[in-house]
Amino acid sequence: xxxxxxxKKEKIRKRLEPRIKELKFSLSRIKKSPLSMVGLCxxxxxxxxxxxxxxxxxxxxxxDPYRIPRYGYSATPKPPSWEHPFGTTExxxxxxxxVIWGTRTAFRIGFMVVGSIMVIGIILGSLSGYYxxxxxxxxxxxxxxxxxxxxxxxxxxxxxxxxxxxxKVMIALIIVGWPSYARLIRGDILxxxxxxxxxAARATGVSDFGIIFKHILPNAIYPLLIMASLxxxxxxxxxxxxxxxxxxxxxxxxxxxxxxSFARNWIIGPPGKPLAYWYTVTIPGIFIxxxxxxxxxxxxxxxxxxxxxxxxx
Amino acid sequence: xxxxxxxxxxxxxxxxxxxxxxxxxFIILSLFSPEQRAAxxxxxxxxxxNIQSVIKKHGLDAPIYVQYFRWIVExxxxxxxxxxxxxxxxxxAFFYFLPxxxxxxxxxxxxxxxxxxxxxxxxxxxxxxxxDHLSRIFAIVGxxxxxxxxxxxxxxxxxxxxxxxxxxxxxxxxxSLVVKSGNFxxxxxxxxxxxxxxxxxxxxxxxxxxxxxPVITLTIIDCAMVMRIMRSSMLEAMGKGYIITARAKGAxxxxxxxxxxxxxxxxxxxxxxxxxFAMLMSGVVITETIFDRKGLGWWWARAAIQLDIPAxxxxxxxxxxxxxxxxxxxxxxxAYFDPRxxxx
Numbered sequence: 148x149x150x151x152x153x154x155k156k157e158k159i160r161k162r163l164e165p166r167i168k169e170l171k172f173s174l175s176r177i178k179k180s181p182l183s184m185v186g187l188c189x190x191x192x193x194x195x196x197x198x199x200x201x202x203x204x205x206x207x208x209x210x211d212p213y214r215i216p217r218y219g220y221s222a223t224p225k226p227p228s229w230e231h232p233f234g235t236t237e238x239x240x241x242x243x244x245x246v247i248w249g250t251r252t253a254f255r256i257g258f259m260v261v262g263s264i265m266v267i268g269i270i271l272g273s274l275s276g277y278y279x280x281x282x283x284x285x286x287x288x289x290x291x292x293x294x295x296x297x298x299x300x301x302x303x304x305x306x307x308x309x310x311x312x313x314x315k316v317m318i319a320l321i322i323v324g325w326p327s328y329a330r331l332i333r334g335d336i337l338x339x340x341x342x343x344x345x346x347a348a349r350a351t352g353v354s355d356f357g358i359i360f361k362h363i364l365p366n367a368i369y370p371l372l373i374m375a376s377l378x379x380x381x382x383x384x385x386x387x388x389x390x391x392x393x394x395x396x397x398x399x400x401x402x403x404x405x406x407x408s409f410a411r412n413w414i415i416g417p418p419g420k421p422l423a424y425w426y427t428v429t430i431p432g433i434f435i436x437x438x439x440x441x442x443x444x445x446x447x448x449x450x451x452x453x454x455x456x457x458x459x460x
Numbered sequence: 461x462x463x464x465x466x467x468x469x470x471x472x473x474x475x476x477x478x479x480x481x482x483x484x485x486f487i488i489l490s491l492f493s494p495e496q497r498a499a500x501x502x503x504x505x506x507x508x509x510n511i512q513s514v515i516k517k518h519g520l521d522a523p524i525y526v527q528y529f530r531w532i533v534e535x536x537x538x539x540x541x542x543x544x545x546x547x548x549x550x551x552x553a554f555f556y557f558l559p560x561x562x563x564x565x566x567x568x569x570x571x572x573x574x575x576x577x578x579x580x581x582x583x584x585x586x587x588x589x590x591x592d593h594l595s596r597i598f599a600i601v602g603x604x605x606x607x608x609x610x611x612x613x614x615x616x617x618x619x620x621x622x623x624x625x626x627x628x629x630x631x632x633x634x635x636s637l638v639v640k641s642g643n644f645x646x647x648x649x650x651x652x653x654x655x656x657x658x659x660x661x662x663x664x665x666x667x668x669x670x671x672x673x674p675v676i677t678l679t680i681i682d683c684a685m686v687m688r689i690m691r692s693s694m695l696e697a698m699g700k701g702y703i704i705t706a707r708a709k710g711a712x713x714x715x716x717x718x719x720x721x722x723x724x725x726x727x728x729x730x731x732x733x734x735x736x737f738a739m740l741m742s743g744v745v746i747t748e749t750i751f752d753r754k755g756l757g758w759w760w761a762r763a764a765i766q767l768d769i770p771a772x773x774x775x776x777x778x779x780x781x782x783x784x785x786x787x788x789x790x791x792x793x794x795a796y797f798d799p800r801x802x803x804x
Contacts, residue, residue, distance in 0.1 A: 292480025295783040296776055299742035301484075303764045304772045308491040384606055388746055391608045393765045407609055414616045421620035428616065432609035439604040447600060 166365070176452040183448025189441030197250045204247040213248055213401045215240040224413050224427045234426045236409040240399060242426065246434045248401035252313070253438055256386045257379035260320045265375060267321070268328020273359045275329060276336030287333070290326040298323050298385055306394045313396045316389050320382050331374060335367035369449070376446030380439035387435050403438075406431035466795050474784050481780035482535070485773045486528050492769060494520040500541035500770045501534060503549055508542065540777070541770030545762045550774040553759065559649035560630055560755035561744055566650070567671055568678040569740065575679065576686025577729060583687070584694035584725075585717060595687060602684040607743055611677045611750035618673060626673050628751045635666040674747045682739055686729055694725040730794065734787040741779055 177183050196203065206212035218231070219239040227234040233242035275286040293301070305319035336359070339345060348358050389395045390404030398405070407428055416423025489497060498514040507514055515521060518530060534540075538551055546553035579595040586592050618626040631639060631651055638644055638660065639651065647657050652671070655664035697703065698721050706716045745757035752758070756775070763771035 288476045288480060291477050292484060292780075295477055295481060295738075295780050295787075296484070297738040297742040297779050297783075299745055300760065300775050300779050303745070303760065304485075304488055304776045307764045307767060307769065307772045308488045380604060384604075387606055388608055391606075392745075392749065392761050404606075404608075407606075407612065411612065414612055415620035421623070422616065425616065428609065428612050432606060432613065435606045435609065436601075436604055439606070440601065443600055443604050 186444030204244045215245045236427045249403040260382045263321045264324040267325040272329035272332025276333035293326040373449045380442035502542040543771040545768045563650045568675045571679045572683045576683040580687040580690025583691045599684040607681045607746045630753045693728040697721045697725040
């Protein structure tokens with residue numbers, strides 16, 4: 148290896164060293180907090196299910212694996228059996244297949260929506276906080292407006308306009324979700340904008356872009372991660388609610404919310420056996436609950452571990 | 461004098477948000493075709509038979525900004541269009557469905573606030589004791605529960621298993637017949653209150669029976685937020701100087717918590733009550749749909765499925781105004797009680 152390359156490597160190592168040290172510290176804290184470990188285990192469990200979905204529940208239609216296979220057309224759900232471990236729901240859709248592939252849907256909704264709103268929120272929040280003035284005023288009034296309408300109701304209105312499908316649900320959630328991130332980033336930028344180290348960076352000729360991405364955002368990343376973790380749960384929950392109302396995934400698509408809406412007519416069993424169809428509603432619901440719980444536990448633990456004010460206590 | 465200034469400043473802040481809400485609604489509206497949009501301008505179902513004339517009359521093919529101002533004028537005159545799911549104009553439908561939703565809110569909001577504050581306080585006072593762990597687990601599970609699933613599970617157990625003990629809908633068949641009959645005076649259109657005013661105790665009990673499950677569902681889902689905020693603000697308050705002073709002066713622990721810590725800790729809870737209302741309205745859409753209570757949320761959910769555009773946009777408008785008003789009231793009360801706010 149040439150000396151220049153070695154030198155360069157050394158330089159990068161030096162620059163990253165404090166960050167790696169902090170990361171190791173955070174990881175050691177995560178290991179010590181039982182709740183965050185529970186959360187992490189739940190998420191890992193779902194990640195494994197999502198990755199191994201084709202092995203656990205081999206698709207009947209390889210070209211369209213998200214379509215839940217049907218075993219007959221009778222409306223009445225059938226209880227769990229060897230062939231259908233979780234039974235079949237209304238219209239003979241296999242519940243086991245639905246919840247396994249639904250895990251992938253949930254991860255996709257969570258990551259796509261929260262990833263997009265983080266990017267949009269960071270961009271608009273940085274513009275707003277860093278430049279101030281009229282840009283700030285306009286962006287913040289838009290944020291206020293969006294935050295004055297309940298998430299579910301605005302999402303419902305948007306899905307009504309855009310059309311009923313899972314992609315449209317994700318777009319609606321992105322439109323609804325970004326303002327809180329923009330506000331968070333703006334606040335962080337405002338609080339450090341006048342600090343000496345930012346001025347020093349500006350004086351040495353670092354570009355605005357460089358200041359925002361190298362000096363401001365790394366310091367604001369933890370609250371952002373906490374919010375993102377909690378939001379993955381919240382967004383999956385809202386998407387499930389929309390699917391449940393019949394505004395989300397098309398019928399027969401592997402989606403937890405929709406699995407529960409299938410079960411709506413089968414809450415109460417025939418006379419004498421009131422809980423006869425318990426599996427149709429209970430099983431998909433437990434999947435949603437655990438998935439959201441995992442992200443919430445992780446986010447909650449992050450809050451105690453990563454918050455710079457609390458972390459060294 | 462300072463207070464008047466503050467009120468004026470605060471009122472002026474409402475305007476951009478309301479304009480913003482109207483723009484959002486109009487942008488959503490302009491995603492539809494003129495034929496679909498026509499329903500927003502119609503006041504009578506007969507007009508819908510001749511859509512082309514409606515389009516012409518309201519200039520639905522005119523440039524977008526012209527349409528926006530025309531629409532605003534209609535809204536300011538109280539014309540929000542015709543709701544096909546409610547089969548009446550949106551504004552009428554709104555007042556038709558409102559009482560059932562108010563009833564639900566009237567019973568669940570106090571529960572949410574009281575239980576949330578109580579648990580949050582207990583959790584902070586007995587930090588890291590069993591009650592703290594229990595209420596934190598309750599909060600985080602409540603936060604993660606899909607409200608529609610919780611509602612269905614409660615219905616499965618209490619309606620299915622206990623043979624119709626706590627039924628869905630707002631009233632039983634017999635009770636609703638009496639309520640609709642001539643010799644039952646509808647003072648407020650809220651079932652429980654009207655039953656009390658008419659001295660029909662069995663109707664009151666029937667309405668109450670129908671309320672229990674929706675109220676439980678809403679309370680479990682929403683009181684997690686109040687609890688979480690109360691806990692952290694209570695923890696903060698307990699560490700403040702005035703608490704130490706109070707203790708040093710020999711006040712007993714109950715007085716310290718009740719008179720000094722709790723009062724200050726409740727301020728952040730009051731500040732988020734606007735968001736609490738917003739959450740309650742989201743929750744109402746789900747609970748009313750599940751329990752088949754014909755209120756605002758039930759109507760909006762149906763409207764969204766059946767592409768009833770005027771009703772859905774009316775919902776957005778209503779919630780925007782509700783949020784702005786609750787925040788205004790909270791801020792004004794806040795400024796009234798805490799001089800630092802209006803002087804700052």
